[in-house]
Structure formats: structure tokens, C-alpha cells
Amino acid sequence: MNRSIAYRFLASFTLVAIVGGAAPAIDEPSPEHPFIYERSVWFDADSTSQSIEEVDFEGVPDRSEVVDRAVGFTDTGDGSRQRLRGWIEAPRTGAYRFSIASDDDGVLLLSTSEDPGGGRPIASVRGFTGRDEFDRQPGQISRPIVLIKGRRYHLEARQRNVDGKGHLSVAWQVPGGPPGVHIPIGMRLEPAFRLEVWNGVARGEPDSLTVFQTPPDRVQDLYSMYSADVGTNVATRLRGRFRASASGRYRFMVTGDDFATLRMSRPGDSEGWRTIASLSSWTPPDAWDGRSGQVSESIELVAGEVLDLEVLHWQGSGPGHVGVGVTGPNGLDSRPLRSVATSDRNAESETR
Ligand SMILES: [Ca+2]
Ligand SMILES: [Ca+2]
DSSP, X not given: OOHHHXXXXXXHHHHHHHXXXXXXXXXXXXXXXXXXXXXXXXXXXXXXXXXXXGSOOOSOOSEEEEESSSBOOSOOOTTEEEEEEEEEEOSSSEEEEEEEEEESOEEEEEESSSOGGGEEEEEXXXXXXXXXXXXXXXXXXXXXXXXXXTOEEEEEEEXXXXXXXXXXXXXXXXXXXXXXXXXXXXXEOXXXXXXXXXXXXXXXXXXXXXXXXXXXXXXXXXXXXXXXXXXXXXXXXXXXXXXXXXXXXXXXXXXXXXXXXXXXXXXXXXXXXXXXXXXXXXXXXXXXXXXXXXXXXXXXXXXXXXXXXXXXXXXXXXXOEEEEEEEXXXXXXXXXXXXXXXXXXXXXXXXX
């Protein structure tokens, strides 16, 4: 052991000892400890002429951590590459779909067993996706893969950052879970939005409909603040709560067919609901701007601040939909708003 390695070993050991006293240690990734991952980064420049499948992930990484979320390091710098690996356990028997989000290119490998050597590519990102954006490219989502309840499988995600910002995360769709919803592996996702529907409602401006004071005919919980499954000649109310992840200026927007009014309220605020955007004619399903009044003024929020949002909506004949989106600091662009995954574990990451 040369002097520099000895020093690094000693420094790491000391750090672990200090951290270990302050926070519960996480077990090393192993088949016996699924949903624990090792993430490793190499800072050296990396050939961008190769495909991500050809990039070398051998050798001693510059930094490694054990984490309890299938999320890599962020913004590791130009020309860096990283690997995230560990074991997962199938909670049910059935067909799973896995998805990788990365910036830049990424590839996801799954083994047919506990054996890391059995890993094969099942999904990949070309170029980049947004952070935790699991449905931007068809190739980033795997085909259905059958897993057996209680069995452990080795999972490995690889990413490189050519330049600018960078990130890496992995999600899955569990059999019996909400269809089409990508849940970050090891996280919990609850439907954060509620759609209420009143049937047989004659045309009217949403603001003036009195039907909202009566019990709805149908209620549906949603993972995104969007629905195209509303029916005809209906009034709907779509509600949700938004929590600002960072301090800054936000804009909220509504999309709808036919008429819609977006209102907000700050919890505990005696002023109650106030209108921040509205549509007096229908938009196409994914049209989020372009109509006057469709986008709110910018709204200043501090990190952690909460807003209640609701859309009052009326839909006559033909297609109908209603949805709410937000843009904000740090490139936030969530159109529509989506449920945010939370962790059951509170353990901090541990540096080795
Ligand atoms: Ca990048
Ligand atoms: Ca319509």
C-alpha cells in the first residue's frame, strides 16, 4: 500500500466512523440487501465517439457511495461517467417494465438472476432526457420482463455526461400497479390529484355552474393533474396540491376542452380561491400556451411553500380533456403536474 492509498484509506475510514455515529449506516448492496445501490463516478475525459454500450466502466472509480435510491450523482462535470448497481427484489410475479432517465446517454442492464454477470441491456437513452423523465424516448423503456416474486435480480445503470448538466435514475412499472406510471425503484408513489365529474350538465361558464356545490357522480384519483377521460356534457373539478421545491418564480397553465378556469389558494389564506388562468375556448390536448389567459402571471414562492390548485371545467360534445402544468426555477417543466415519489427510508448516503 503506497502512501497516497494509505492516506485515502485512513481518510475514508475516519469519515465513515464519524458518519456512522451520526446516522444509521446502510448495508452494502448484496442479494440479501436489495434496493441498496453503489454509485460510482469517473471524472476522466471519456470518448464521445463511442456508444454508451462501448464505454469502459472498469477500473477504480474516483468516488463511490452507497445509497438507498436508484439515483445517480448529478452534474458530475464534462466528460464524466458513472455506474449505479445493486439488487432488486420482485414484489410480485408478473411482467415489469423498466425505464432509465439520464443526461447524457445511458443504458440499463438487468440480469436474469442474482448474478451480475448475467446482465444484458434492456433500455437506453440516446442524447438526454429530463431528470426523472421516464417517457421521453421509446427506447428508454424496456419491453415487459417477467420476474418471480421474492427473487433478487442484479440491476446496473450506466451513464456518461458529455457536457453541461448530468443525471441518472431508474424506474419501473410493477404488475398490478397504475398502468403507464413509472415509479422510481424503491420509492412510494401516491395519486396526488383528484378528478370529480358531474354528468348531464348543460353548457355554462365553469365559474357560474352551481353543480359544484352538489356531490359528484364520479371521483377518480390520478397520478398526474390531467385527464382525457371525462365523458360528454359534464362538469369536472380537478384538484391537487403543489409544493415548491425551490424558491423562485413559477407559472401555472391550464389546458382544456371545452372551457376551464384555473384557481389557486394558499392553505390557511382567508382570501380563498382566486382565478389565475382561464380558457374560454377549447385547446388541443397537449397545448399549454398560445391562448390569452391560459398561463398565469409569474408567482413568487419560497422553497417548501404549498399551493392548492383546482380547475373548474365544462366539456360538451366530442373530445374533452383538462390538465394543469407548471414551469419554474432550475428548469422545472412539469406539464402536466405529476405525483412526486417519496422514500420510506430516511437513511443518509454514506461515503466510503
Ligand atoms: Ca449533459
Ligand atoms: Ca369538446
